[in-house]
Amino acid sequence: MEVREQIDILVELQRKDVDADAVRTFLSGIAQRLQALEGNLASAEAEREAAEADLAALRKDYRSLESDVKANLELIRKSKSRLPGIKTNKEYQALLKAMEETEKKNSRFEDEMLELLDRIEAGEKGLEQRKQECVQADASFTAEKARLESESREGEIRLAEIAEARDRTAQAAPPELIKIFTRIQKQVESPMIVPVRGNTCEGCNIQIPPQMANELRRFESLNFCPFCNRLIYWQRPSD
Ligand SMILES: [Zn+2]
Structure with a gap:
């Protein structure tokens, strides 16, 4: 050949x-x-779940304070009904003082509840936003997934076509030549077969000796660049 x-x-x-x-x-x-x-x-969904959990915790705190306030009101109501039956002034004052403490406590709880309501409102807004982000992430995933999968299928087909064409070329070639190809593939980095134009090896951009350039022009044997070891062949500078 x-x-x-x-x-x-x-x-x-x-x-x-x-x-x-x-x-x-x-x-x-x-x-x-x-x-x-x-x-x-996945991260949009995780953020939405976290926002849901935060909101649930705030609502739970709110309900807990609400039931404390209710219990305290009941306590005050009972104490009030006991007041008329009390005999000593000392006991009377003690009960009044206890009622006052409970009212103070309730007023503190109510302040905390107002604060919680603000945070719940902000949490609801935040959750709404997280939900929107999930919808958007889901929509772009679904839309792009279909497109990317179709591109991927085309790529696989193209890859199979290339492999088939390569096999045809390789099978038609002398086994010795395939051995040479495999050997240089292991020895040098791609591109491993490069033209020499105007005496310059296009693999390493170094000028090869004029004697070798002359040999290349005659196409008498396979030659390798003395500097980068790539397989070189002569090509007219205009090609
Ligand atoms: Zn070279």
Whole structure:
């Protein structure tokens, strides 16, 4: 097989591998985007749940104070009904003092309840906002998911096509050539098969010796760049 033909096959195999890599990068980008969207949705839901829990705790505190106030009012009512039956002034004063304390306590509780009402109102607004954010995250997840999955399917098809074409090229090539390809693939970084234009290796941008450039022009054998070890072939500067 002519050296030119061999180079054509090697370049074609390399091109297929580069194309496949590009599709794989594209596919992993899609997977990452999907993950990010799922993450957004999950964190929006977690925030909504946290807001719900906060609000429930505030309402529980409020109800607890409310029942304390109610119990205290009942206590005051009972004490008041006892007042007329009390014999000594000392006992009378003691009961009045206890009633006064309970009223003070209730007034403190009522202040706390007002404060809680403000926080409950703010919590309700916050929860409403969290719910909206969930709806938005869910909508953009659903919409983008369909689009991304369809792009992903197209990418998989493209990848299969590339693999098939590469297999065809590889199967038609002499096994020796495939061995060379596999060897340089392990030895140098991509691109591993590069043209030399105007005596410059396009892999490392160093000028190769003129003698070697002349050999390349004759296409008599496969040659490697003495500086970067890539497989090199001559190409007219205008190509
Ligand atoms: Zn080089």
